[in-house]
Amino acid sequence: MQITFNEEEIMIQDTAKQFAEAELKPNAELVEQTSGKALFLENLKKLCELGFMGINIDSQYGGIEAGSVAFSLAITELARGCASTAVTTSVTNMVAEVIQAVGNEEQKRHYLPKICTGEYYAGGFCLTESSAGSDPSAMKTKAVKDGDDYILNGSKIFITSADYAGVFVVWAVTDPDAARGKGISCFLVDSNLAGITIGKPEEKMGQKASSTNEVTFDNCRIPASTLLGMENQGFKIAVTELAGGRIGIASLALGLGLEALDYAKNYIKERKQFGKPLASFQGLQWMLADRYTELEAARLLIMQAATNKDNGVAFATAASMAKVFASEKANDACYTALQLLGGAGYIKEYPLERLVRDVRITTIYEGTSEIQRVIIARDILA
Template sequence: MDFSLTKEQEMLKKVAAQFAEAELEPAAEEMDREHVFPVENFKKMVKVGFTGIGVPREYGGVGGGALEKVIAVSEFGKKCMTSASILSIHLIAPQNINKYGTPEQKEKFLPRLTSGGELGAFALTEPNAGSDAGAVKTTAILDKETNEYVLNGTKCFITGGARAGILVVFALTDPKKGLKGMSALIVEKGTPGFTGGKIESKMGIAGSETAELIFEDCRIPASNLLGKEGQGFKIAMQALDGARIGVGAQAIGIAEGALDLAIKYSKERIQFGKPIGTLQGIQWYIADMATRTMAARSLVERAAALEDAGKPYSKESAMCKLFAAENARFVTNLALQIHGGYGYMKDYPLERMYRDAKITEIYEGTSEIHKVVIARAVMG
């Protein structure tokens, strides 16, 4: 198997790394401290083309697929997990509109999400519908007289939800059918009846706004139905498969970033008259961190390659997200330990990275849910 990148992918990796170092890293500490969405940095992401990954050029995108997303998101994650999270989750909306949308929907919405500067969001979770997506209660009932869906309900923990210009929202168009009655709708910010609620104060990725969304008799044109009525659960699950690869990319990015810092510090920190990196205990830490992180990247890239090839990848996306997320926590923990007291201080980035890493085990499906998915896949 050829694990080498193409010339175009190598260039993307180089550009993403340079962008992360020059634009994202300097603002990472302030975003974490002030809980501020990086408006200017997002504009720069748009200008460079990162927000158009996975979307054809005819709609303002830059082409590519899941592997290109992994490359960009993981490079961002090395320097700023908030920014990696924002890009990874933003891309869910344009990629799903590109996959399931009508020509008219693509023409109307994709340029705004790829090169137009609007943030995208994916709204599935509700107060009583987290891991159990089938418990969604939000409804979208068709008013045949006006040919509009009347959307009512509340979503929670939606990344970028209150700030996003275009959202893919999941609701029951036929509540009697349960999951078979779930559909996906494209909802625009500013639609009457759609308001943003509470902005959550979080343990990590503080600059990526996580919001409550409230829909009260919010009227959505029937032309904004994504796919067909009743396809919502299928669309959501397939979208989550891709999103889990994105979270895996975030996880390997932050792990690689923490490993780089640990290696650098272990060479510079002098104790007992020599660098701590000469101590066997530290070397074993570094060896475990490097080996597990390489394994995590291999799992994530394999899942991305399967998605790009159009092959089934649900099991692999769950595996890569599960392993990469647990490894992110493992590596940031050891990197902080290597830094000792300095690692615990906010003057060093490890304290922030340790907090940021935890979310990868929770959003887009908890680690426990992924174990259920994997077990069902391998046991039949």
């Protein structure tokens, strides 16, 4: 199999790489702090100007129509500079793709330009609840029809970018008597509506610059026109769009793993012990060889999933394979890189400490590794 990129994909990859090197990497530690939030949001605006919040969105709505392969290449490069920025970009693109895939023309014309041009810093994907994580069909949030409106009540947790998202895609039960997963609908909810409370940002282990919050809906009145797709058919939307999101997280993990290995490789070429560079020891060479081989395999899995998606071929299982393999091997790569640095890798002065913290969540969000294996096995045994 030969993977070649077209001119636009190469340009997007190069642009993302340059932006990561110039704007993200030098400030990755700063944006984790409260004082760096303004800079973090400023970088999101810049990415909007570059077209990175609508990579797979039609140009008539402000996107650049570059496809899923370009999206993957961009997220990988951005993650090498700042995983928090990369995950915000990935989730916002996913929100935009949900609206483009399922929304009516009025919804697309109203929301997509605001996402693509940066009028909204980000979009929020409100699915997870305290009792409905790996099993979102168990959600308790309800939307009750009231005339020409719905009344929304419930709470969502671990919502990326909730602090500064302009719109939420929200899933809620609209038919409590329906079979499990069958009575769920999807809505577009403006974040500034009365009845919405955004909780304080969670104190996370990694990806700290990306805000993660609880979102509570207390008798939040939303027009019936905000219904996304058909009533009681929303669960299918979640399942479909999460598959696309997994390409993004796999790509993010790949970027973190590559960044960690590249740093460690350069370190052991310069660091000497027993009178010679660490890179001359076969044991360390083999550690690098194994990790780079695994990440190259991950890259190929990601490209397969992204290519399938671009070609309109079934890609959900390929995306799950890419996500579970890339995220787990990226964790291995980051921990190996830290080991190669020895004690220095454990110190905040070196980037490995942050990369290790940032990579850990990739095996958890957008569906845990265990859930990916369930999806893959289900398809194999079907």
